[in-house]
Amino acid sequence: MTEKPILVGDFNLREIEELKVLARRRKALVLAHYYCPPAVQEVANFVGDSLGLSQTAAASPVEVIIFAGVHFMAETASILCPEKKVVLVNPEAGCPMADMITYKGLAARKMELPGAAVLTYVNSPAAVKTLSDMCCTSANVVPVLKSIPAKTVLMTPDQNLAAFAQKLVPEKKIISWDGFCPTHHRLSQRILNGLKVKYPEALVAAHPECRPEVLATADFIGSTSAIIKYTKGETTREFIILTEQGIGHCLRLDRPDAVFHFPEGMICPNMKKNTLADLRRALETLSPEVRVSAEIRRAALAPIEKMLRIT
Ligand code: 13P
Ligand code: SF4
Numbered sequence: 001m002t003e004k005p006i007l008v009g010d011f012n013l014r015e016i017e018e019l020k021v022l023a024r025r026r027k028a029l030v031l032a033h034y035y036c037p038p039a040v041q042e043v044a045n046f047v048g049d050s051l052g053l054s055q056t057a058a059a060s061p062v063e064v065i066i067f068a069g070v071h072f073m074a075e076t077a078s079i080l081c082p083e084k085k086v087v088l089v090n091p092e093a094g095c096p097m098a099d100m101i102t103y104k105g106l107a108a109r110k111m112e113l114p115g116a117a118v119l120t121y122v123n124s125p126a127a128v129k130t131l132s133d134m135c136c137t138s139a140n141v142v143p144v145l146k147s148i149p150a151k152t153v154l155m156t157p158d159q160n161l162a163a164f165a166q167k168l169v170p171e172k173k174i175i176s177w178d179g180f181c182p183t184h185h186r187l188s189q190r191i192l193n194g195l196k197v198k199y200p201e202a203l204v205a206a207h208p209e210c211r212p213e214v215l216a217t218a219d220f221i222g223s224t225s226a227i228i229k230y231t232k233g234e235t236t237r238e239f240i241i242l243t244e245q246g247i248g249h250c251l252r253l254d255r256p257d258a259v260f261h262f263p264e265g266m267i268c269p270n271m272k273k274n275t276l277a278d279l280r281r282a283l284e285t286l287s288p289e290v291r292v293s294a295e296i297r298r299a300a301l302a303p304i305e306k307m308l309r310i311t
Helices: 013-025 038-043 050-059 071-080 103-112 141-147 159-168 189-198 224-233 245-254 276-285 294-310
Strands: 028-033 046-048 064-068 085-088 117-121 134-136 152-156 173-176 203-206 238-242 259-261
Touching: 013 028, 013 038, 013 276, 028 038, 028 050, 028 276, 038 245, 038 276, 046 050, 050 064, 050 071, 050 294, 064 071, 064 276, 071 085, 071 294, 103 152, 117 141, 134 141, 134 294, 141 159, 141 294, 152 159, 159 173, 189 238, 203 224, 224 238, 224 245, 238 245, 245 259
Parallel strands: 028 046, 028 064, 064 085, 117 134, 117 152, 152 173, 203 238, 238 259
Antiparallel strands: none
């Protein structure tokens, strides 16, 4: 177990300032997910969860967005704002959960489930979104699910988010895809119990991508931004955080008086591919750009926009 934040890359203040100046010169908006290395979060104009990042991308008047996150996040931004240039800081940063579902696979499953609506987590490829009635993130899954008229809903691709939603919305019959996030799914009840014994005073906050048996004993379950809000609102000074360690940067800035314990290995290797060197290159070259074909974009936009209207 470790309670130390993992700092990836140099936390070099001069370099951070230089990159901020470069971003201003390029008139670019730098967006970063909470799981990115702390130094990259420091350069960003906005750090958020996947919902907040999409909303910020859509609302901003800028022409260039530099995205520090994973591919599906930049793709979603590009679908929402095709007139903007969306650059992914590291083109190798994908999401293994998003890769656990394909257009062909979902098309075949839909044939077996006539009458079921399809609710797709944003952690998915754009082509899969085109076959979906609505999209959701972990921040809005409950209101989005409740807004769907069909009783039977196929939730893709995360089985753990589906199980979490089923508990909160029992009136729906949820059938789930069998995808998962390797970073969150590896966490077991045994590991959590060990942390609870070690830190008996700590409150436990978990991301819904964790297994149901892990979520069962958490004090709070929510998206990354919801976890940050939760720890800010509590007076307790000790927390066990069951999500990616990058979030620790914001948690510690907001609650310098508190201690945050993370299970060992809660690291998304893809988010950590967003280094300061990559960010510099992206700002200098304004590439690689993430683009979606007009046909896919049109069809993927509808379920994303429906989600944003509910939120
Ligand atoms: P959030 O929507 O909470 O930011 O989560 C995104 C993600 O990829 C979690 O693994
Ligand atoms: Fe994908 Fe998991 Fe990484 Fe989130 S933490 S980007 S779901 S692999």
